Structure formats: C-alpha cells, structure tokens
Amino acid sequence: MIEKLYESYDDNNYYVDSNKKKLAHDNLAVVGGMLTFFLVLSVLFVAIALAFGNGINPYYDFLPGIGVLIILSFVYFKIINKRSYDFRITRIITLIIYGLVILTFSIADLFIYRQSRAVFFPVAFIIFSVLYIDYFRVRLFFQIIVMVIYLSVDFKLKTGMNFTYDVTVAFLSLLASSFCYAAMISMSLSRHEDSQQLVKKSETDLLTGLLNKVSFEEKCDEYLSKKLAGAKCTMFIFDLDDFKDVNDKYGHQTGDKVLKLFSEILKGYFHPDDLVGRIGGDEFMVLVLGDMPDGYAERRCRSVLHELKTTQIDGASGITCSIGIAEDTQRLTFKELYEKSDKALYKAKEGGKARYCIYGVEE
Template identity: 30%
Template structure:
C-alpha cells in the first residue's frame, strides 16, 4: 500500500502543477481565439483550490512515506471532487448553449491519475457526473440536457473500461516488481534473505515492534566450515550452505525473518517469542537436522548457536551483539552447542561493578553496601548469568569480581571467556580464590588481580579503586 499511496500523492502533485500551467495557457489563448471571451469568477474558481493544494502538496512531500492510506485517499479524493464540481460549473454556466466537455474529459482521465478500486471509481465518477446533470437539467433546455446525459454516459463507460485496463496493467507491473524485489533480496545459494535485505527487514521489524512484545534472535554458525571448503571442495561447501538454508526455511515460521549474514553465518529473528524452553528446543532440533546432513565423507556437520530473547526498546544492533556474544560462548564450550539468554531491559545509567559468587553471603553483602556508594552493583550466581550481564551492560561495567572455585568449576569459564573475547578483554577482572590451586589457575587465566577470600574488606576496596581508577 505504501507504493500506491506514494504514487497517488506524486500524481496529485503533478496534476496540480500541470493543471495550473495548462489552465493559465488556455485562459491566455482563449482571449485571442474566442470572440467575446472574458474571464469570469467561475473561470477563477480553480485558483483557491490550487493554492490550498500547493501547501498540502508541500506537506505531503515533507512527510513522504508517513501519510496513512486513509489520509492519502481523503487528500486525493477531495481535490478531484472539487475539481470536478468546478469543471461542471464551467461546462454549464459558462456555455449554457454548448456541449458539456471539460468534466467528461476529466472523468476519462481520472483512472490515469489516481489508483483506486474499480467500484470506488464508479461511485466517485457517478457523484460528480450527477452534479453535472443536475446543473444541466436546471440551466439548459431539454435537448441540451440530453446531449450532456449522452456524453456523460459515454465518458462513464470509457472511464470504467480504461480503469479496468489500467488497474490490470498496474497489478501486473506491481507483481512483477514484487517478484524482482523478492528475488533481489534472496541469497542466490541458500534462498534465504541476503545480508542487505536481512538487515533491512530486521530494522523494519524493530522500528515497528511494540516495547511489550518479546522477540528472539538466533545467530547460527557452522562449525569447521573452512575444513569443508579446504578438504571436501567448495562445491561441497556450497551444497552444505544450500541445505542449511533449506532447513532454516522448513523449520522456522513463515513470518520469522531468516537470512544469511555472511559466509557460514545465518540469523533468524522470531517475533513474539518469549519462552526460553521453546527457543532452546527449536535451536537443538535445528542442530540435530544439520547433524543429519551427509557430505559423503567422515566429517560430521555441526553448528553452534547463540540465541537471546529480549523485550522493551532493544535495538537491532544491541540484540544482535547479545546473540553474537552467546554464540561465542557456544564456540568456546566446544562447538555444536546452543546458548540461550533471556535479556532484561533494565536501564543501567551509571558505572557498575559485577560480583559473581555462588551465594550472596555476608562478605558479598558488605561489598554491596560499601561499593554501592560509587557503583551500581550487580550480582550474578554463575558463569552463564555473569556473561549475560556483561554482554548486556559491558559499556557500564567498569570492573568484575569473580569467585573462582576449581572443584566446582565456578568462575573458570567466565574468566576464560572475558579474557578471550576482544570486546570484553579490557574490563578488569579480580579473581577471588580460597586455595593456592585456584590462585595458580587464576594467574593462568590472566586475571588482572587475585585476592584471597579471607582478606579484609579494605583490601577488596583498594583493589577495586586501583583497577577501576575510581
């Protein structure tokens, strides 16, 4: 509908411009060619209409693409209706003894200027022609009225036929353009959206999405795709990508946004998805189907997935970055893994300290109280929660304190991830340990500082001050 509305408003602007030019020209030459011609008030009646629509056209031009279909129809129909009434008045009152001609010509021309449904054309034209015939019946003798009735019927029939032909041609043209647009938006190998079309569709969705509506985004990356290209050949790699594209089309909903972001990476946006369990099931099912792809050798095809669910006013760039961070976690775990996060839309507008500990025990509570004076303090109970928080608020987080427990594996993966992920590597990490073994492992993981758990609170405060610069 946007294209039709834009076309109607464009043709309205052109009509006003050309009508103004032609009308001035005809008034000028009429004085030379017609005897006893003089300009009357009826001849000047189109001027106020054209002046008003000059300002309306400026408004529509400034707000291009933002005017609703109903408003577009009202703007265009109002102009053409009043123009028809004016032409009817000129036909009847300026040449009472002559044949009505200007309004019938305008009726025939209307389908070329304004796109509408056929039954609406019939109604709109019937109204203005009825006005013409009422004027004619009142002001002309019966034979003049009959001639006007005859030419009105002819103009009405010709307009109806031309409207049908023009609408059919425009419909075919629109379908052809839609097909061309659809094909140009598809990746030729995988038959899902290409990168440019994918970003355009995602931006359009996130602009229109209501804040309370949840959605999910999945970033899917084929593991060891370079091995496939290098050892099994590029034709095999292309076949794999084509098959994955087919699986994505088959396994996601028709209104989900599915595209190839580049290389062997695909993105899926799932509107109105709020259940983490369903999302995880969808992703693991897709991994299973991808694993069933047979490349004719011993290589097993796998895929890593990062998926997030978010709501609120999250932008496309933000939710993509979160999904990409979740994907990186899946890659570090060992590939063929799926990481799903539910993202909170809480606003953090000050420098933050993230504390990761198994329990929010007394020492952590004291840290919350003490450091809360200069930081927004966030607590995470495990590695996955800590990484989700860092991914969401990495611009605000100035320092991270992680409890490292080798026996339970607590904190090991989080520190490893943070130091390997380039976008997070500059955030200082303090490892809190309770054994020499844990201390040695923290050094191996390249923690920025290592503190024993039983140190006085002042030592923690000093370490936070030193590393955060506050």
C-alpha cells in the same frame, strides 16, 4: 501511447499524494479562471455573431449557457472561493462544475447545429476523462449522468443517422476513457509487481532465499528501535562447523545444497514472523520476536542440531553447527545483541562445537 499515458498517470499520482493541500487550492483557482474565460469568450462570440452575422438566430441558444456560467461564477466567487476544503471535496466540487459547463454548452451546440453531428461533446468528454483519470469511479458516475442527459436532449432534437452517430461517439468516448484507465491500472500493477520482485531480490540471499546481511540488520534495527522496554526478543547465531571441509571433500555444489537445506531447516523450526537471515558464507542468524515459552530456545536448538546431523546430502553426513543465543529485555541495539550472541557462539565453539550456548547462562 498507453505507456506514455501511464508514465504521466504514475507521475501525477506521486505528485498528487505529495501536494494535496496545494493542489486543492490550485484546482479551485483553475476553476475560477475557467469560468471567467468561458464567460468572456461566450459573450464575445455572441457579440461578434450579432455584429457580423445574420441576426441573433441561432446564436441566442448560447444565452442559456451564458446564464449558467454567470450563476456558476456567482456561486464560485461568493461561496466556494471563500471557504477551505480538503483535497477530496475540492475534486468533487470542480468535477461537478466541469460537468455542468460541458453539459450546458453541449446542449447549446445541439440546439444550434441540429442537422449535423455533435463535435463539442465527445471532445469535451475525452478532455474531462483525462483531467480526472485518477478519479475513475466518481468520474464515471458523473460521466454517465451527463451522457444520459445529453443523449436525452439529442434524441428530442435530432433524428436518423445524426442521432445514431452521436450515441455511438458518446459511448465510444466513455469506453475509450475506461479502457485507458484499465490499461494504466494493469500496467501500474505489473510495474508494482516488478518493483516488489526487485526489492525482494535486493533484500534476499540469492542462494537460500533468506534475508541477506544488510536487510537482516536493517530489519533487526527497525524492530529493536520500536520494541518497548521489558519486551523480550532472542537472537540466535548458527555457524556450520568445519564447513570448509565439506566444500573441499564433496565440492561446492554439495556445499551449496547443505546451505539450502540448512536454511529450510531454520524456516521450518521458527515462526514466519521471526527474522531469518544468512549473514556470511556459513553463518546464519535468527531474531525471535516476542517472548518464548520456557525451554523453547533449547528445544529448537536440539531439533536443528539433530536434523542437520542426521541428513545426508551427496554422501556428506554428520554435519553439525554451533549456536550462540542472547536474550534481550533492555532495548539493546542490534550491535549490542549481536556481540552477546557472538560471544555465546564463541563459547559453544570452544566447548567442542555441535552445541548451543546461551549468553550469561553458566553450564
């Protein structure tokens, strides 16, 4: 039951966010229809009661309710309906009107059926909660006000178990609506966390936890497209030297450990805001966002090379990598920046590996 309510709540929130202007207009139209319907129904009810009942007593107690409906209808059609409101104001206006209608007829019900338990109020209270389940705080505030006024009148008119019953049912109705809201929010948060986990899994490399090739390129494209002309960024390509030999000699498990270690080295030497990804079997990329101090790229490369070479994993040691670097201040695309850093990487490989090379910088 709660699952179905949540799905309805979630779909409702999505629809509301996408159609606020239309819903504001529709909400006011529904209120106008509701006022007209209740007004006609109430007049017919009293007329039929007078025609076939035992006189106007006790049905005259509906006359104040009809009077309130007439006043609300006049205010709606002469003032509210002739103006345009945003979604939030519209929701509050309709909430107030619904609350007044519920309160009016609940009190009329109390006057007519003083010797029996209330039925109209708890039913209307629950329906009211369902209509505004996504508007919890404001709705709860109005619910408490309506309930206090209603129970105050109930206390004056009823005694003994009937009053106790009405109080109990009113509070249970309030708690039930709050419980449903809390349950759906909890499920919403849980699903949001699950959704975030799925997004994370789809974007990351399962072995290293870095961005995978597709998500790395997408995030680079997004950043580069928004980068202002003149702003600097730097792309690094890291390629492990002779990594196939590590797999052949020490096994793929050791090879996987090397890849995990190297990903940790990269995360340790670059800022958390920089983009770090594994784009191939033994190929990694980093996009440094923003300017860097003089010599930063060179120092980082030397540190990465040193730590990788001096670390031993399952007997494998002396592992090296080649690094290609390209800098951009001209709003290059990802493809253009990649091609430059890849040329620098090729030059580093040709120069003997275990070294770095910056595109456009002659050694």
